[in-house]
Amino acid sequence: MESNKQASFLYSLKAVIWSFFGLRRKSDFDSDEAKLNPLHIIIAALIAVACFIGTLISIVKYVVLK
Secondary structure (H helix, E strand, O other), X not given: OOOOOOOOHHHHHXXXXXXXXXXXXXXHHHHHHHHOOHHHXXXXXXXXXXXXXXXXXXXXXXXXXX
């Protein structure tokens, strides 16, 4: 059963995070293709990248201090 309803921002963020790890199923990708808002994907990707870079910087600073 297909739904033409747009996905929420949190759903888009979840899709982006799972895509970062490469754990998306083909069926999920196909169903998301119709629902996801491109603007939500761009914003979610920028947030995820910023968190990822922040985490890496924090880990490096922690290791260098030891």
